[in-house]
Amino acid sequence: MQMGRSETINPDDVIEDLLRKREDQKKGGGEKAVANQRGKDKLLARERVELLFDEGTFCELDLWAEPLRTGFDDVDEKHLPGDASVIGYGKVNGRPVMVYAHDFTQMTGTQSAVQHSKITKAMDMAVKMNIPYVGIVDSAGIRLQDMMGEPLTRPPVRGHGLGECGNFMFSPPNASGVIPQIALMLGPQFAGSSYSPIMKDFLIMRKSPNVFMSLISPPVIKEVVGEEVTYDEIGSALVHAEITGTTDLVVDTDEEGIETVKELLSFLPSNWKERPPVIETDDPPDRKDQELLDISLKESEDRDMHDIIQRIVDNGKFFETKPLFAKNMIVGFARFNGQTAGIVANNPKEKQGKIDIDVSDKAARFIRFCDCFNIPLVFLVDSIGFVSSKEEEKAGLERHAAKLPYAICESTVPKITIYTGECSGGAEYMMGTESMGVDLVLAWPTATIGQIDPERAVDINYEKELREAENPEKFREEKIRAFKEEICTVYHAGARQLVNDIVDPRSTRPMIIQALDCFKNKEETLPAKKHGNIPL
């Protein structure tokens, strides 16, 4: 029989049939929907995926999947090849990465049981393979007919009770700290399903009228509480970048978004056991920067910490995250002699680099990410401590501020703190001291490290003398001057082992590179625990 079969079927036909069927499956939601997508200046799901991966490396999975029947005819009649999603694996700059992408051309990328099972598969496989994954989001939320129809009253697909399988809400926390997770939002995301992209380590949003994300949509807010708000006020990329601090970066086009993802991936290891990749640069490791000396002589309020960062990192390239949120603190990635490091820096140019709730949340999360993925940390300090505000206290400053020292004390990666300007009012403990586990504390000679206000200190310490002095005013002034000269200096700080060395600002870069090189085998074990209980 088999012999007979191969005689009647042409092998070329089999392959041709396969290819034709495959092409059909890739057509998505049809010509009209595709044209609509292009009209919004958006790429198609597969175009985005192809752009992300090195040419010809993308392997798609579950292209053939179709949604379950819902019991609603108008949905069941539709042909949804792949159920409005594309998942698979490939290589980004030669390194393996998993991907999932919503296909907006099919029923506006709405999420169903089968689509969730595909997306969850991408996340869970990434954990198993120990490689990062990227989620490209473009979906109008839950497919109501699917949610309210039969699929969810059937045994859940890849749901609970199936061993290691998770679902789209369970898998991101399960992967957190094991592999880097990145979400790229190039379309809308509604309601509860927005949580899935936000739970990733990094979220990149496109600035566009078609991209927004809010938990409750403006019409519902109006209907329930009568409040008039627009999408731009509560859900646009800019709102999430500047006000809510939900998104890490904002991009202008699909292409830029994908380029940004690739650049971000280049800084990161594939998983928590690996070290970040070293990328050779032509910037000499022993390069000294003349300008830094001049900068160090400026008053704090006249400096932008970005200038200092750019002068010490490889080729001046700094990948800043959350640049528009809590600008008094700068965080981001850079390279020192090709080696990735996370930079956490006060910016005295904004709010005098003061510490507040948003600053703590932003920096603590960044530090914890770096610690998860073996990325050493460099702290640049120039801050006069906490904001003094009743509103901040009322909003829970203690609770939020405590996250930052927690994150520093918990981290076991190499850590370097450099005092570049002022440091007072508790700022030292928010930026790491040796007693908190920082490995190297350096200071520029012009820095001041004192938790004490000289005037107050003199009033208290010389209380008796002040009372007895012939000319108390003169005595006080003299003491304050002496206090400033002797006590509020880095040399006094050195004597007290608050700093390990006082260095020429020009050699900051070589010092960091030398230290990171020598500390790279650092190992530190924390007491065994399920997890800590960071203040939230």
Place this chain on the structure above:
Amino acid sequence: MSSFEEKWKEIHEHAQKLEQGGGAETIEALHKEGKLTARERIAKLVDQNKFQEIDLFGGAYSTGFDIDDSEIPGDGVVTGYGEVKGRPVYIWAQDATVLDGTMASNHIKKISIVMEKALREKVPIVGIFDSKGMRMQDAVGAHGHFTPGMMMRFQTLASGVIPQISLVMGGCVGMAAVSARLADFLFMVKGTSYMTVADPEPDSDEDVKEIGKPEMHHKHSGCCDVMAKDEVECLEKCRSLLGFLPSNNQEEPPFVDTGDDPQRRLDDIMDIVPASPNKAFDMRKVIRLMADNEFYYEILGDYAQNLTTGFVRMEGRTVGIIANNSIWRMGCMDVDSSGKHAKFTRFCDAFNIPLVYLSDCPAFFPSGAEERKGVLRHGCMVIHATSEATVPKINVIARKLYGGACMVMPVNFTKADRYVAWPIVERGVMGAPGLARVTHLGKMKRAKTQEEKDNIFKEALKIMEERVKIHSIATNEAIIDPRDTRKFLAEALRCTQFKVQERAARKHENMNL
């Protein structure tokens, strides 16, 4: 008299003098304020005569200033160990009679020492704050290691290993406030305690005591877990809380024979819970009813009242309760309740305390202000914490569970071990009218007349009402008689007590903060 006795007498007298702290006058002043001394507090916290002080002798390090001439007993802090309800606990307490309890080098070193011991010996630690801040004379020359940084380092290392409790019973300012909040639970006393991170602006009329008062921290900032009406109540409540907790993360919570029948039927429950979905009721009444001996230890009671968290015992075993409460915002989740939920969940998970949920949540609270405060980011903390928790998670859906709420009150999405409902349950993405509108948008648009449109909607509504009904019931593992809730929970907790859930190895997670 032998020389042994002589020596003992000499030392004993010296110790007694040191134990007087700043002396009779300062003690009297403290009592007048309604405050106890550090040692009186410790005596009330531990079982009778069960406190061993350490590092009493020594005093402050010299500073080079006039202050060196004065006596500074114990450098303003009492440290040691004792027993609470027969179980060991480390304690340190700042002594306000000694230079206002100001923090100096040896003071901080003494605290760090007991923190390290507690961590190494895997015993809970209670810190009593009563200080006006850093001691200026000492701070000028203090060594880098005798700083709050050291305390915070130990607190962080110990986090999730041993329970840590801060009792703020006086002043707590600056970095001390940050350190106090690093503990798992923070208590404050009405009228006598205050806590702020930053100094108020020099020109402002605001007083630190006013800004940082317990009422503010308990109701608005969410920094004060338990507010006591006086010092005695504060210490009593701390003892009570310790009774619920295991000594460390490798131990099961202590068992206490409560004698309450696990089969007890909750006949009064029908009077508490209104069947109408839009009527509010106080969920805490339900919790008390079902708990052993009707005892509920609430955490953060006055903060984010739309969610109540706390401890009860079921068949003598500690259980963490997380329940929506319709008395505020109809039980909707929001930014504040998210933080409260996530922190409590993570504590229970770290210390092997099973979680019981009582759900009655219509949604996340719809408001522009909440969105701009970052409700998405905060909601993620809860989902993260709930997914991550590997202790038994048992959810009783009392009334409503709509939309995103089913991620934070766990069902299958975030892997609850049991999720059952009372017969009045309502579940789904949204109500039937909303579903009818959204799913038939196209058809309604294409309708030629208003009548036709209305008919389409009416038809759709009928279908959707039917679907919601099926969905509400069929998405639960079982429907139980509310009066049997206690019986159900007791059996479910017994059945899940050996639960093990492995997670992929990692240093730690990177949750939204």
